[in-house]
Amino acid sequence: MTTPSRSHIRWFRNTAPYINLHRGKTFVLMLGGEAAQDENFANIIHDIALLKSLGVRLVLIHGSRPQIAARMDKAGLKSSFHHDVRITDTEAMEHVKDAAGSLRAQIEALLSMGLPNSPMLGSRMRVCSGNFVTARPIGVVDGVDFQHTGKVRRLDTDGIHRQLQDDSIVLLSPLGYSPTGEIFNLALEDIAVHCAAAIGADKLILFGEESGIMDGEGQLIRQLAVTDLAQLTPEDAEQASLLHTAKLACTEGVPRCQIISYRDDCALLEELFTHDGSGTLVANVAYESSRQAGIDDVGGILELIEPLEQQGILLKRSRELLEQEISRFRLLERDGRAIACAALYPFPENGCAELACVVTHPDYRGGQRGQRLLQELEQEARHSGLSRVFVLSTQTAHWFLEQGFVETSRDELPDRKQALYNLQRSSKVFFKDL
Structure with a gap:
């Protein structure tokens, strides 16, 4: 049996205030399809399971953009975009549903693991997916018909809260449903912002490729107030998108958004259970x-x-x-x-x-x-x-x-x-x- 070092014990002791702080809180986690393709994805799921075991209420929202692109390419179909938003015709919609459903099943399977000698032993996570998101079509913009691409119209907040109170992890896919039975392809960021605001989440955690938001010299920016964001104009498209999502969420009343890396092992735990975290905190009030x-x-x-x-x-x-x-x-x-x-x-x-x-x-x-x-x-x-x-x-x-x-x-x-x-x-x- 390996004896833990005193430094590990002290680290665990120092996490106690954060364990107490986060218990009973509601976090929304936004994971793009790129994260699901990364070799660190299974570790992220293990860390999500650990959060759940520590009493955090979790809503996990996954994307599927690269998975859709792969299926479209395999079928010999061309992906069409307008202002970086996918135009989803009837043929593309079948691949959208296939990609979202497949990835959702993969995540549910990972959250159901209980192998001996693994972080998931004894976890027994209950995962709930469903038609929580009501959507509407984007319609015709600039003369372009987006067809089956939609926007969030409303969320079944009562249903989500009931599942959270019933100790389930709520898993949302980038799909929305209309009262007439149509299915719409939705932007991951649209669901994340609406969900975090509608259910009164304490945090929205956004996963990106980098450790967080980088300044012009490539150094990590540890914290930002919403009022600081106008001064930042990242050239990287993903960084700009993450900042925009964080700004929208904070503007809608979410107290804090935290941007971390899906590539860095333990980034989620380090962000939540250490003083300085691992990524960038965006707050709708000054952090200090x-x-x-x-x-x-x-x-x-x-x-x-x-x-x-x-x-x-x-x-x-x-x-x-x-x-x-x-x-x-x-x-x-x-x-x-x-x-x-x-x-x-x-x-x-x-x-x-x-x-x-x-x-x-x-x-x-x-x-x-x-x-x-x-x-x-x-x-x-x-x-x-x-x-x-x-x-x-x-x-x-x-x-x-x-x-x-x-x-x-x-x-x-x-x-x-x-x-x-x-x-x-x-x-x-x-x-x-x-």
């Missing part, structure tokens, strides 16, 4: 939010400041004192975790305030998070009618000088602060006019 601290944040602030207290950079604060002064603190949090903090202590009789405990977690330094909190507290001081702020520092003088502070004598400190000045620390005093 700033707010006033409350009593429940004492532990998180202590975690931030204790290493600096031990190094002598910060004056030690007891938990009791921090609890008393917690209303003075402002936090920058990421996914519910405090990653930076700062405090403001006003001296209204002197028209100034002290800035203290400006700390950023080591993993998140270099992103101007300290500057952001500093600016917010300076603004708070201005709104309170104060004209100056000051700091006491022993080892971070250069940083405060870069933020516009000027070194002065401790004689300029408010009388109350001078009475508490620690001569042994010999902190330097810096003031800044607001």
Whole structure:
């Protein structure tokens, strides 16, 4: 028997907050037909099964574009497109149904595995497919008749919710049905956006070839707000499509879309169960939010400041004192975790305030998070009618000088602060006019 290393055990321990966070939540996963052709596809299905076993409610939507193209080519038929949308005539529709049905059966089979010595042992997943999507024809656009290509008209949200409550994975194919019994070929992205919005999904997870969205230098962009998307114009068609899908979903009310790779083994688990994830997060609000601290944040602030207290950079604060002064603190949090903090202590009789405990977690330094909190507290001081702020520092003088502070004598400190000045620390005093 192989003994797990301590690093693996610590990793598992660190996933606990995310396991608790995701339990009972609803995720919609969008997997294109390209993902189903990749050698990593079986591993993705195993990871989906693991999510299900951890109490996540799942809707899986698969595409079948390359599978349709392969069947059309084999039959000697030419695929026709207008604005990158397939025109589905009667003959093509037969291949569309064949491709979608075949891939759906393949996914159902993978989710039904229970082989010994495999991740699926004992999983016993119940998969539900059906006529959850009502569609309508696209019709004639620019003089082009799209025939059996359609758009989502509505989803049977009650039916989907019932299946999720019954502990089933809901599997949707890129097909829709009309009240008159017609079948329409639908875009995968159209179903994903409508479904995630209609059922109130907590996340829409989009699988692409790359690790996520890349910048102009080929570096992964970790997070984006919807307001940032207008500045991005990827040349790659798939990247542009994924961003557009994420934007539509967020605009429709989905809180978060996460773009990850179908090629990278464990990308889904890394994205959901680690601090920084594996791909790109697109949120309809800023990913890192700033707010006033409350009593429940004492532990998180202590975690931030204790290493600096031990190094002598910060004056030690007891938990009791921090609890008393917690209303003075402002936090920058990421996914519910405090990653930076700062405090403001006003001296209204002197028209100034002290800035203290400006700390950023080591993993998140270099992103101007300290500057952001500093600016917010300076603004708070201005709104309170104060004209100056000051700091006491022993080892971070250069940083405060870069933020516009000027070194002065401790004689300029408010009388109350001078009475508490620690001569042994010999902190330097810096003031800044607001």
